[in-house]
Amino acid sequence: xxxxxxxxxxxxxxxxxxxxxxxxxxxxxxxxxxxxxxxxxxxxxxxxxxxxxxxxxxxxxxxxxxxxxxxxxxxxxxxxxxxxxxxxxxxxxxxxxxxxxxxxxxxxxxxxxxxxx
Amino acid sequence: xxxxxxxxxxxxxxxxxxxxxxxxxxxxxxxxxxxxxxxxxxxxxxxxxxxxxxxxxxxxxxxxxxxxxxxxxxxxxxxxxxxxxxxxxxxxxxxxxxxxxxxxxxxxxxxxx
Numbered sequence: 001x002x003x004x005x006x007x008x009x010x011x012x013x014x015x016x017x018x019x020x021x022x023x024x025x026x027x028x029x030x031x032x033x034x035x036x037x038x039x040x041x042x043x044x045x046x047x048x049x050x051x052x053x054x055x056x057x058x059x060x061x062x063x064x065x066x067x068x069x070x071x072x073x074x075x076x077x078x079x080x081x082x083x084x085x086x087x088x089x090x091x092x093x094x095x096x097x098x099x100x101x102x103x104x105x106x107x108x109x110x111x112x113x114x115x116x117x
Numbered sequence: 118x119x120x121x122x123x124x125x126x127x128x129x130x131x132x133x134x135x136x137x138x139x140x141x142x143x144x145x146x147x148x149x150x151x152x153x154x155x156x157x158x159x160x161x162x163x164x165x166x167x168x169x170x171x172x173x174x175x176x177x178x179x180x181x182x183x184x185x186x187x188x189x190x191x192x193x194x195x196x197x198x199x200x201x202x203x204x205x206x207x208x209x210x211x212x213x214x215x216x217x218x219x220x221x222x223x224x225x226x227x228x229x230x
Contacts, residue, residue: 004160033218042222043161043207056217091160105151106218108160 002026004109006092012115013082021077021112025094032075033095033106034067038088046090049075082116089113121210123221131229136180136195138224140208143189150191151209151218152182161207167191178202203228 005024013019025032034046045059049069060066064082069075079086090113093106124139142148152164165176172184178201182193191208208221 035220043220045217045219048217093161105163105166106161108153108162110158110160 004092004094004107006090006109006112008112009110010113010115012117014117015084016081018078018080019082019114021079021090021092021114023075023077023092023094023109025073025075025092026107027073029094029096029107030072031095032069033093034075034077035091035093036061036088037091037111041088043091046077079114082114084116087114087116121208121219121221123206123208123224125224126222127225127227129227129229130198132200133197136193136198136202136226138193138206138208138226140182140191140193140221141189142191142208142210144210144212146212148210148212150182150184151211152176152180152191152193153207153209153220155205155207155223157204164193164206198226198228200228200230202226 004026007022011019030051032049035043036046037043047060047067048056064080067077089111091108091111093108095106120143122141130136150167153161154164155161164180165174165182167174167184175181180193180195182191184191203226205223205225207223209218211218
């Protein structure tokens with residue numbers, strides 16, 4: 001597609017439920033990132049995928065968080081047993097890899113706003 | 118290790134006044150540096166980037182930033198603020214050879230008519 005697409009744009013859920021957030025990166029971008037944006041917290045890195053390499057999961061805040069990237073394209077971020085502190089905007093971004101000539105510019109989707117009641 | 122510090126979570130300027138948003142970085146190797154802007158209810162978009170070419174970088178909407186290695190700074194400026202500049206601005210750093218972009222906590226710019 002023309003840009004990074006995220007769905008749903010808004011999600012309200014009850015504490016304890018599982019949620020899935022989807023990201024469609026720009027076609028041809030091999031790198032995909034998930035960030036979390038909380039009020040007053042800036043952007044918190046969650047996870048990074050690059051091609052077929054093992055993802056960098058160093059930013060995931062707990063084992064309730066996981067992410068997959070199927071076929072090197074679409075990614076799903078899953079939050080199990082949601083807590084109120086998980087409420088935030090979850091941003092996905094994609095880019096070319098540095099080895100492909102990228103200078104690190106990320107292209108962001110508009111985010112998925114998660115509210116846990 | 119790399120990190121970014123943005124001084125001032127909120128900055129207010131009058132319309133037509135100078136905009137100065139501060140960013141300092143720490144990096145053990147030469148970095149690439151970025152400013153992103155986020156308008157209300159939108160995703161982030163690239164404003165400008167420094168990638169070891171000219172130290173004074175010009176971006177969109179009249180913004181520019183200067184890379185000062187001696188001060189480890191990459192402050193964002195605009196000579197004359199416009200109402201449409203009201204947004205949140207994020208400074209970010211990536212080390213050459215690395216793949217992860219680290220963001221500052223952001224600065225919310227308010228433009229007063």
